[in-house]
Amino acid sequence: MRWYTDLIFGRTEHGVEVLPGTHKLVVHSNWKQMSENLGGDNAHVPFTHEWMSNLFYDSRPEERGLNFQGYTENGHMFVCDLFDDTALVGPALAKNRAKLGAEAAKRLAPLQASLAGSESATGGGAVLIGNIFPNFGWIEAFGWTLMRVMHPKGPGLTECWTWVVVDSEMPEEARAEARAQIIQQVAPPGTIEVDDTEVWRQAYQNHRAPYRSRFPLNYQMGRGHGRRDDDRPGILHDAPTEVGAFNFYEHWGDLMTRYGG
Secondary structure: OHHHHHHHHOOOOOOEEEOOOOEEEEEOOOHHHHHHHHHHOHHHHHHHOHHHHHHHOOOOHHHHHHOEEEEOHHHOEEEEEEEOOOOOOOHHHHHHHHHHHHHHHHHOOHHHHHHHOOOOOOOOEEEEEEEEOOOEEEEEEOOEEEEEEEEEEEOOEEEEEEEEEEEOOOOHHHHHHHHHHHHHHOOOOOHHHHHHHHHHHHHHHHHOOHHHHHOOOOOOOOOOOOEEEOOEEEEEEEOOOOHHHHHHHHHHHHHHHHHOO
16 A cells, blocks of 8 residues: 555655644544545546536546556555646646656656656646545645544544645645645535535435335445556556445455454
8 A cells, every 4th residue: 555655655755744733524424434435436526526527537538547446455445536737726736746746756666656746837647545444544636635534423423634735845835725725625615525525414314214225225336347457556447436445345344243243
């Protein structure tokens, strides 16, 4: 899994730092639903975030091999999506992302470097999302990065903590853009976050409804079709797929069987 975490945390000599302040959000949902979303739910993007997907989602079909999801052992999972130049990337963040690509090329494998930054200052690159089992996740999108921990508060209640992460040598102008964009998009009132939290709440509510139990859910997207590649670790599948989520829940189920009593 380090191959994927290094795309963010290991691409520069001096690493990253966390900006002061924590966004805290209480959601009436199960923590596993939120963890799954971070590392294994690429399929929801063009529906839940239709406004955003119209700007960037699957905009480079000639490179579909780099739109992938997957997992490693112990329940970890990851998502990689490419996007083209977009208005969602601020000018200072676009410039900084190009710099990150150059630095990553000195420290990482060629494919890692291509995903960790951008060769141009126009903003294209990769959306990198992942979850370290059980409840630590991250999102890097459009030049900004966040870390997130989902704290279970009961069967149907989760408190989500989010931090803004920047490269230690990121210029102040780019830091200000990152902070502003995360507040605008993925803080509790953000345009992306309100999409997700409403779905998490309603999905949990619907899953608990007695009538729903009459209708089996379909979990098979990508099932049994994962592959291994020579240039990146883990089990991979072209996005969208549910292979990461399968692995996450299988590992959780195994732990509950062995240690849950």
